[in-house]
Amino acid sequence: KYGEGTKIPILKLINQDDNDLQELATFVYEKVFLGYNLKQWGLPPTDLDPSVSGRLPILCGRDDRYFSDQYQAMPKRGYTLLFEKMISNKNINLLLDTDFKSIEGEINYDNLIYTGAIDSFFDYKYGNLPYRSLEFNFINYKKEFFQECAQINFPNEHDYTRSTELKHATAQTHPSTSIAYEYPKAFILGENEPYYPIPSDDNHRLYEKYKQEAEKLAQKKNIYFTGRLAMYKYFNMDQTIGVALSLFDKIILEGKATK
Secondary structure (H helix, E strand, O other): OOOOEEOOOOHHHOOOHHHHHHHHHHHHHHHHHHHHHHHHHHOHHHHHOOOHOOOOOOOOOOOOOOOOOOOOOOOOOOOHHHHHHHHEEEEEEOOOOOOOHHHHOOOOOOOOOOOOOHHHHOOOOOOOEEEEEEEEEEEEEEOOOOOOOOEEEOOOOOOOEEEEEOHHOOOOOOOOEEEEEEEEEEEOOOOOOOEEEEEHHHHHHHHHHHHHHHHHHHHHHHHEEEOHHHHHOOOHHHHHHHHHHHHHHHHHHHHOOOO
């Protein structure tokens, strides 16, 4: 019906007229998507924007990779060194354990790029945007490898959603290995960190109010908002880097940044 290599969102597949396809889609939905979404978001897939379940479409084919991009890579010496080299630049002054609001009036800038929660920046004037938080539990095992692949998802078993063994991705050699277990949590302001915007129609409408305020600041005060929390949008790592580079080009091309 769809052809080799086609990707179909589960909510589209489950609404097909074909009884066999409907039965297959219902089985996959109940065994994979429903339980995982309830743990990850605290909501069923039908209460979220279709883009959420669309991030993991049903693939008609034998390619079992999570991403099917032609080129896939990690920083040669890891993300830690990448960030260490970035923040060691002589033009960067790094402040730790510092809330933006506590120094907002002390910052002198030509261009300000804000990557925190957009509702926090505007003091929640339109209300709080909902987020999901995470708790990571790292366990070290005295064996070369603990699981067969980098990541295993658990839609229905356990309180955690997935276990990640980083050595599969980094190709490190060591007699021990560490596993990261991810436990989704409700975001509680002042108690934990916001990780994921919760995509839904109501939340998007609320975000649009903040977005309009942000666009005014970009024009008047050279304040720009980017990243997951500031744009209230789920980004993968490659998308995050792409958005950052696009914003940099935009500022430079508009002639608003100093060299």
